[in-house]
Amino acid sequence: MRPRLLIQICFLLIVLFGSFARGDDLMSLFAQGIEELNAGQLDAALETFKQITTTAPDFPDAHYHLALVYYRKAQFREAAAAFKQTLKFLPRDVAALVNLGLASYRAAEMSEAVNAYRTALEIQPHNVEALNNLGLAYQELGQFEEAIAAYDKALRLRPDLPEVEANLATAHELQRGTYSLAAYRHYRTGMQLKRAGNAQAAVAAWQQAIAESPDYRLAHLQLAETYFEGGAYERAISAYLAALELHPDAGAETIDIHPSNRPDDADIFYNLGNSYLYAGKLESAVSAYQRAVEINPKMASAWANMGTVLLELERLDAAIAACEKALEIVPTAHQIRTTLTTAQGMKSGQLTMQAYRLWKRGVAAANRGESQTAIDLWSQASALSPNYAQVHESLGWTYFTLQRFDDAIQACQAAQTSFAAQLTTFARELKAGKYPFRAYQLWEQGRRASAAGELERAVALLSQAVSAGPGFIEASNTLAWLYADKLGTNLAEAEKLARHAISLSGSADVPGAPDRPHLHHTLGWILYKQERYSEALNAFDVALRHSPDNAEYLYHASLAAVKNGATPQALAYLAQAIKQDAQWIETARTQREFDAIRFQAGFRALVP
Numbered sequence: 152m153r154p155r156l157l158i159q160i161c162f163l164l165i166v167l168f169g170s171f172a173r174g175d176d177l178m179s180l181f182a183q184g185i186e187e188l189n190a191g192q193l194d195a196a197l198e199t200f201k202q203i204t205t206t207a208p209d210f211p212d213a214h215y216h217l218a219l220v221y222y223r224k225a226q227f228r229e230a231a232a233a234f235k236q237t238l239k240f241l242p243r244d245v246a247a248l249v250n251l252g253l254a255s256y257r258a259a260e261m262s263e264a265v266n267a268y269r270t271a272l273e274i275q276p277h278n279v280e281a282l283n284n285l286g287l288a289y290q291e292l293g294q295f296e297e298a299i300a301a302y303d304k305a306l307r308l309r310p311d312l313p314e315v316e317a318n319l320a321t322a323h324e325l326q327r328g329t330y331s332l333a334a335y336r337h338y339r340t341g342m343q344l345k346r347a348g349n350a351q352a353a354v355a356a357w358q359q360a361i362a363e364s365p366d367y368r369l370a371h372l373q374l375a376e377t378y379f380e381g382g383a384y385e386r387a388i389s390a391y392l393a394a395l396e397l398h399p400d401a402g403a404e405t406i407d408i409h410p411s412n413r414p415d416d417a418d419i420f421y422n423l424g425n426s427y428l429y430a431g432k433l434e435s436a437v438s439a440y441q442r443a444v445e446i447n448p449k450m451a452s453a454w455a456n457m458g459t460v461l462l463e464l465e466r467l468d469a470a471i472a473a474c475e476k477a478l479e480i481v482p483t484a485h486q487i488r489t490t491l492t493t494a495q496g497m498k499s500g501q502l503t504m505q506a507y508r509l510w511k512r513g514v515a516a517a518n519r520g521e522s523q524t525a526i527d528l529w530s531q532a533s534a535l536s537p538n539y540a541q542v543h544e545s546l547g548w549t550y551f552t553l554q555r556f557d558d559a560i561q562a563c564q565a566a567q568t569s570f571a572a573q574l575t576t577f578a579r580e581l582k583a584g585k586y587p588f589r590a591y592q593l594w595e596q597g598r599r600a601s602a603a604g605e606l607e608r609a610v611a612l613l614s615q616a617v618s619a620g621p622g623f624i625e626a627s628n629t630l631a632w633l634y635a636d637k638l639g640t641n642l643a644e645a646e647k648l649a650r651h652a653i654s655l656s657g658s659a660d661v662p663g664a665p666d667r668p669h670l671h672h673t674l675g676w677i678l679y680k681q682e683r684y685s686e687a688l689n690a691f692d693v694a695l696r697h698s699p700d701n702a703e704y705l706y707h708a709s710l711a712a713v714k715n716g717a718t719p720q721a722l723a724y725l726a727q728a729i730k731q732d733a734q735w736i737e738t739a740r741t742q743r744e745f746d747a748i749r750f751q752a753g754f755r756a757l758v759p
Contacts, residue, residue: 177207184213188220196220204236211240215247218254227258245271249281256288264288279305283315286322295326330364337363338370350377368397375422384430391423417447424453428460436460444476451480455487462494465504470494482732485570489541496539506536513545522549533565540566547571556582576666577625586620593619594626601633609633617648627652628673635677642681649674668694672704679707684714702731710744722753729757 184199200217203210218233234251241247252267268285271278286301302319306312325332341356354377360370375390395416424439440457443450458473474491478484496502513528526549532542543566550559556578563571563578581588597612610633616626627648634645653670675690691708698704705728712721728735739745739758748754 177203177210181210181213181216184216188216188223193220193224197224209240211237211244214240218247218250222250222254222257225257227254228260230254231258231260231263243274245275245278245281248274249278249284252281252284252288256284256291261288261291265292277308279309279312279315282308283312283318286315286318290318290322290325291332293332295322298322299326330360330367330370334360334364334367334370338367338373341370341373345373345377350381353377366397368394371397372419375426379422379426379429382429384426387426388423388430388432391419391426395419395423417443417450417453420446421450421453421456424456424460428456433460433464437464449480451477451484451487454480455484455490458487458490458494462490462497462507465497467494467498471498482734493541496536501538502536506532506539506542509535510539510542510545513542517545517549522553525549537565540568540571544568544571544574547574551578554581554588580623586623586626590616590620590623590626594623594629597626598629601629601637606633606637610638622655624652624655624667624670627655628670631677632673635673635680639680642677645677646674646681649677668697668701668704670694672701672707675711676707679711679714682714684711687711688715688717700731702728702735705731706735706738710742713744713747718748718751718753721748722757725754725757 180199180203184196184203187193187196187199197217197220200213200220203213204217207213214233214236218230218237221227221230221233231251231254234247234254237247238244238251248267248271252264252271255261255263255267265285265288268281268288271281272285275281282301282305286298286305289295289298289301299319299322302315302322305315306319309315321335324330325335330338337356337360341353341360344350344353344356354374357370357374357377360367361374364370371390371394375387375394378384378387378390420439420443424436424443427433427436427439437457437460440453440460443453444457447453454473454477458470458477461467461470461473471491471494474487474494477487478491481487493502493507497504497507509528509532513525513532516522516528517525526546529542529546529549532539533546536542543562547559547562547566550556550562551574559578560575560582563575577591580586581591593612593616597609597616600606600612601609610630613626613630613633616623617630620626631645631648631652634641634648649670653674656667656670671690671694675687675694678684678687678690688708688711691704691711694704695701695708705724709721709724709728712718712724725735725739729739736758745754745758
């Protein structure tokens, strides 16, 4: 945790107005300085606060804000001097003391920083920020035992601070001599440079850290990661291997752990495998992934990547086994299932390796924006392996983006995948003119923004999609779901959108249910959020009538049943949800809605 300036831009209101000849004018000038500081007009604010402190040298709040300006201008010695002026009038002001410590720290006056923090802690012994910063100052002085004591006290007060935990670990490592203080400073500089976007300078700093302390494992790992990100895969491999040869940073001499079984090594072997993969060393990549899953058998990404590489090596049985392992951990991973299907198709003779390689070349061409080249390559792959669903799906998507809807429909029908079926629906609707292609594009952008957590942008894009295409069912439904599930707001509008989507989709009896049960699931979830549990349960039942094995629908129906007082029905739905996907056990374990039945035998049997 880096020291953080406690900016308190406020009036202390302790000024003795009688000591000023023009009190009102001075306070007006002070307010002007505050506005300038808030607006980032640092030079103007500096002159304003200087003027005030010259006119009224016994105005502590002016000295305090003058110090804040100096700090933001990175003039740390001047900031420290101004904070000291504040403390002449307010010797027990903890904010001024902590900020004096920060300014002194940044000015490399570590003893001054320690004194300021210790004085603050005499007044406020439980100030966690001051304790952490005191530890950092002691650390820079090489007083590691004192630093550890400060961090320990901070964590006893606030155990939920991972940055303080990291500082404590660093202090222990420095105390043990895992690496030197000089090496740590180079490492820290490298991290700052990388955050600033200067990867080349960061690499140089980490190289200096390693030159100072060759066993500095974290420096090797940062080098490896940065080399990989820059496409220097051979260098990344060397750096990962160097890190794996070293002892862990924390407690290596006291913990008896075989080098191949250290928990953090699973991630290192996985990253090493990726480096080998991009360097074209496939057998070495497989070996690295195998080491990763030996240490962490639940690492789905390592199983998945191993399956992909084994497929490239035409080791089909092993590829199938690796993909199946990955799917045991993440059953819904579409890309892993695609790799598994491809390997199974090759083993059965339905697909050829040549077709697979043509498909991959087509993907690379599409990623470069060369759509026609991609289409030509996929057409060749389709001729070699007519039942290659992934090829037809890729063709369908590319035709769709080119607005060649007849070709897209034909390709998607050949693919016979769930994604292709949805794309076929969109292509038919667009061909029929139910909404413009622009509405689809806005919807797609909105979905991506939502997945990235950019919820305000997602709402804006999806709202535009609804406006551009009032007849676009999925635009209305997706916006309704976003309101209810991720935002929990605008529920009345969400219900209106969901019912509009259903009305567009089918018959008056059970509209939309046969082809789009998810529309009823969305409506059910909105009604649930509105605490209309009986209506919600009815909507979930419609969705489940046409998609009885959907684990999410089943789980949400169980929640509605609990709220509806129908415990047997709730347990039945929950049992089916868990049968379809065991990951719902963990969700149910912490779901407060189940508190009403949590200690019943039926629930405990499902969620032990």
